[in-house]
Amino acid sequence: MEILFTNIKELLQIREPEVKKVSGKEMKELPTLKNAWLLVKDDQIADFGTMDTLPENSNASRIDLKGKMLLPTWCDSHTHIVYAGNRELEFADRINGLSYEEIANRGGGILNSAKTLQETPEEEVFEQSKARLIEVMQQGTGAVEIKSGYGLTEEAELKMLRVIKQLREKFELPVKSTFLGAHAIPAEYKSTPEKYMDLVINEILPKVAEEQLAEYIDIFCEKGYFTVEDTNRLLEAASKFGLRPKIHVNQFNAIGGVKAGVDHNALSVDHLEVMNEDDYEALKGSDTMPVALPSCSLFLSIPYTPARKIIDSGLPLALATDFNPGSTPSGNMNLVISLACIKMKMTPEEAINAATINGAYAMDLSETHGSITKGKKANFIITKEIPSYTFLPYAFGTNSIESVYINGKKI
Numbered sequence: 434m435e436i437l438f439t440n441i442k443e444l445l446q447i448r449e450p451e452v453k454k455v456s457g458k459e460m461k462e463l464p465t466l467k468n469a470w471l472l473v474k475d476d477q478i479a480d481f482g483t484m485d486t487l488p489e490n491s492n493a494s495r496i497d498l499k500g501k502m503l504l505p506t507w508c509d510s511h512t513h514i515v516y517a518g519n520r521e522l523e524f525a526d527r528i529n530g531l532s533y534e535e536i537a538n539r540g541g542g543i544l545n546s547a548k549t550l551q552e553t554p555e556e557e558v559f560e561q562s563k564a565r566l567i568e569v570m571q572q573g574t575g576a577v578e579i580k581s582g583y584g585l586t587e588e589a590e591l592k593m594l595r596v597i598k599q600l601r602e603k604f605e606l607p608v609k610s611t612f613l614g615a616h617a618i619p620a621e622y623k624s625t626p627e628k629y630m631d632l633v634i635n636e637i638l639p640k641v642a643e644e645q646l647a648e649y650i651d652i653f654c655e656k657g658y659f660t661v662e663d664t665n666r667l668l669e670a671a672s673k674f675g676l677r678p679k680i681h682v683n684q685f686n687a688i689g690g691v692k693a694g695v696d697h698n699a700l701s702v703d704h705l706e707v708m709n710e711d712d713y714e715a716l717k718g719s720d721t722m723p724v725a726l727p728s729c730s731l732f733l734s735i736p737y738t739p740a741r742k743i744i745d746s747g748l749p750l751a752l753a754t755d756f757n758p759g760s761t762p763s764g765n766m767n768l769v770i771s772l773a774c775i776k777m778k779m780t781p782e783e784a785i786n787a788a789t790i791n792g793a794y795a796m797d798l799s800e801t802h803g804s805i806t807k808g809k810k811a812n813f814i815i816t817k818e819i820p821s822y823t824f825l826p827y828a829f830g831t832n833s834i835e836s837v838y839i840n841g842k843k844i
């Protein structure tokens with residue numbers, strides 16, 4: 434099947450195949466073509482150019498995009514889309530003055546979601562998660578990473594990972610799976626947290642690997658959750674099963690998680706709301722992608738990741754949603770790019786790069802996704818008629834998306 438999109442007002446994020454991520458000053462550039470066409474063959478981008486080079490005698494069906502823009506779908510490299518129930522009562526508690534930490538200390542937070550998840554049958558978790566995935570795809574997400582971490586028992590962690598597997602099998606977009614058994618310490622291990630780490634490392638991890646349920650390993654490296662020693666131990670063990678780290682670090686405190694991640698060749702280190710000089714030094718020269726989650730900062734009223742300093746240090750940066758029931762009950766990447774510009778002082782070009790090619794890198798997908806490149810998957814967003822691409826982050830809360838294509842098919 435061939436489709437020829439014509440009169441595209443501006444075709445965004447055109448890249449050569451060898452570009453896998455953009456860093457530092459490169460992030461300010463967003464290569465585009467004005468007044469363009471794009472040819473899709475089956476599930477791939479076959480070709481594109483300016484309208485004066487429009488292929489003649491093509492048998493492709495034509496779609497006129499006058500006044501509209503076309504850009505790659507968002508690559509959301511950090512989500513917890515698979516969960517059961519919600520935590521809106523904790524939201525009300527926070528409005529009434531309790532902090533995220535106080536709620537967690539009372540047995541709320543991650544442990545609250547774990548209880549609900551453990552009690553919810555797998556089919557029901559699948560149905561709830563499927564609805565969220567459909568929603569984010571309609572909002573322009575065309576590749577996604579999903580973590581476990583609300584199970585916290587062998588049975589429930591495997592249940593979550595099997596739901597992620599089912600989503601991957603039933604949907605056309607790439608779904609990457611991350612094992613986050615070390616997300617919080619269950620109440621029964623409060624006085625013996627090392628025993629929980631033993632369970633995760635010696636019992637659950639080998640089963641996850643055996644059933645090939647995850648590509649990546651994650652841990653919440655944070656005061657009150659897991660230490661740098663736990664992190665080193667887990668990442669070491671996971672590397673023996675070929676699971677590369679994508680880890681939660683520096684959300685509330687900088688305790689050395691960034692270096693632990695980089696030392697284990699992490700694909701990404703995520704959150705980074707609190708950064709110290711050692712963290713920047715660890716990241717420089719590494720292959721690890723820093724990932725910012727601004728919707729989490731908005732929802733919890735915590736600092737935003739210092740994007741300016743990260744990018745101005747020559748580092749790359751990716752943007753993701755962190756969609757989860759506790760700290761970010763939103764999977765909307767359009768809001769993420771708006772917040773990145775408004776709150777983190779990223780330029781629209783930097784934000785779009787961070788949410789596409791760099792997000793793809795943070796999921797090992799930049800060979801096939803994240804840019805308009807011949808041979809890549811035909812995953813793209815068609816906007817409504819908009820004056821410029823800056824309008825996307827500027828008009829925050831407005832839906833500027835007209836349609837979304839995944840593997841060459843309109844969803």
Ligand SMILES: N=CN[C@@H](CCC(=O)O)C(=O)O
Pocket residue numbers: 542543546653681684729755757758759760761
């Ligand atoms: N910080 C750790 N994990 C999630 C939140 C988990 C929750 O509150 O349910 C996050 O990335 O923000």
Ligand SMILES: [Zn+2]
Pocket residue numbers: 511512513681755757
């Ligand atoms: Zn997270």
